[in-house]
Amino acid sequence: MALLHALGEGAQAEFSWLKDALGLTEGNLSSHLAKLEEAGYVRVEKGYQGKRPRTWVALTPQGRAAYEAHRRALLELLRSEG
Amino acid sequence: MKREEARTLLKSLDQTEGEARLKLALLGGWTLVLWGALWALGSFLLAWNPEVGGRFWTVAGPLGGLLSFYLGARQGVSVRTFLGLQTFYFWALLTLFALLHWLLLLPPTDLRGESFLVSLVAFAYAYLGTLWRIPGMARAGLGLFAVDLVLYRAFPDLFHLGMGAVGLWALVYGGVLLWRWTR
Numbered sequence: 635m636a637l638l639h640a641l642g643e644g645a646q647a648e649f650s651w652l653k654d655a656l657g658l659t660e661g662n663l664s665s666h667l668a669k670l671e672e673a674g675y676v677r678v679e680k681g682y683q684g685k686r687p688r689t690w691v692a693l694t695p696q697g698r699a700a701y702e703a704h705r706r707a708l709l710e711l712l713r714s715e716g
Numbered sequence: 717m718k719r720e721e722a723r724t725l726l727k728s729l730d731q732t733e734g735e736a737r738l739k740l741a742l743l744g745g746w747t748l749v750l751w752g753a754l755w756a757l758g759s760f761l762l763a764w765n766p767e768v769g770g771r772f773w774t775v776a777g778p779l780g781g782l783l784s785f786y787l788g789a790r791q792g793v794s795v796r797t798f799l800g801l802q803t804f805y806f807w808a809l810l811t812l813f814a815l816l817h818w819l820l821l822l823p824p825t826d827l828r829g830e831s832f833l834v835s836l837v838a839f840a841y842a843y844l845g846t847l848w849r850i851p852g853m854a855r856a857g858l859g860l861f862a863v864d865l866v867l868y869r870a871f872p873d874l875f876h877l878g879m880g881a882v883g884l885w886a887l888v889y890g891g892v893l894l895w896r897w898t899r
Contacts, residue, residue, distance in 0.1 A: 640733035641740070645797040655736065655897075683793065690796075705729060711722045 635675065635701045638693040646679075649689035667691060675700055734850065740800060741848040743787045744897055748890025750787075754780045755883030762830075763876035770825070781811060803844060810840055827872055834864040834879065 637655060641647060647655075653663050670676040675697030679690045693701070742748055754776050762769030788804050814836055822829045838861035845854025860882065867878045 636729045636732040637736045640736040641795060641797045642799045645795065645799075647796075648794040651794040655739065705726070708722045708726045708729075711717060712719060712726070 635670070635693065635697060638676065638691065639698060639701050643698070644692070646690045646692045649691060652691055670697065673697075737848045738850055738853070738893075739897055740791065740795060740797065741803065741844055741850060741853065742890070742893065743784075743791050745890050745893035746787050747784055748886045749894055750780060750783060750890075752883050752885070752887030752890050756880050756887055757883070759876045759880035759883055763880060769876075799848060802847065806844070806847075807840070810836065827868060827875055830875070830879075831864055831868040835861055838864060 637652070638645065638647060649663070653660060656663065658666070667676060667678055671678050674694060677692045677694050679692075681688055681690065739745070758769060758773050758776055761772050784807070785804075788800075788807070792800055792804070814833065817832075818829070822832055838857045840857065841860065842854050842857025845851065845857055863878060863882060867875045871878070
């Protein structure tokens with residue numbers, strides 16, 4: 635989610651690019667994405683680019699908000715105890 | 717959650733985000749390798765023999781530009797981002813402005829013209845560092861501008877050798893990034 639968040643709002647990343655960037659296996663990434671999709675945090679779209687099948691992954695507004703809330707919570711935790 | 721855990725997690729999130737932005741902004745490290753190699757070779761050739769160096773840049777400049785746009789377009793197939801699109805348009809506009817400037821105002825046939833070209837590249841990296849929120853890239857742009865200024869004003873005889881060293885640095889750093897991101 636951090637990686638998708640870094641790409642900016644409305645960004646889409648191809649499955650194989652994400653796999654390489656995160657250093658995960660196909661199965662591992664698929665299972666992570668399935669859980670995130672179920673929670674409504676990412677949107678997975680299958681399509682074609684020319685004749686090649688492609689899978690696109692994007693952070694949903696809900697996912698972006700959840701990630702930012704998580705980040706804020708971590709920061710607050712650091713500040714409150716500092 | 718303990719404070720240390722929060723700090724580690726936050727650091728890891730920042731690292732992941734920063735690394736992803738750097739990877740995209742540098743087209744996976746390929747731009748640094750490509751332009752580092754061209755910059756080093758072209759600058760050392762200019763220091764050795766300006767005529768040969770000039771001929772090298774006549775071919776290498778447009779070729780490097782085309783290759784860069786190809787790499788950008790290839791990345792755009794895998795990652796669709798507004799930032800990537802903005803970066804693509806920025807480089808296209810900068811190239812157009814540079815070309816018009818060289819053709820009509822200041823051909824890069826002397827140190828003044830070359831120094832202007834370097835300052836344009838320095839501005840591009842400083843601007844893109846700000847756009848992609850990569851402080852190191854913005855600092856590199858400002859640093860390149862400072863090197864350009866110092867070499868042009870104080871050590872004009874060492875201008876090409878200095879730029880060759882900058883090119884070598886970019887080549888090595890780009891190689892390290894490429895190795896990190898492709899292994």
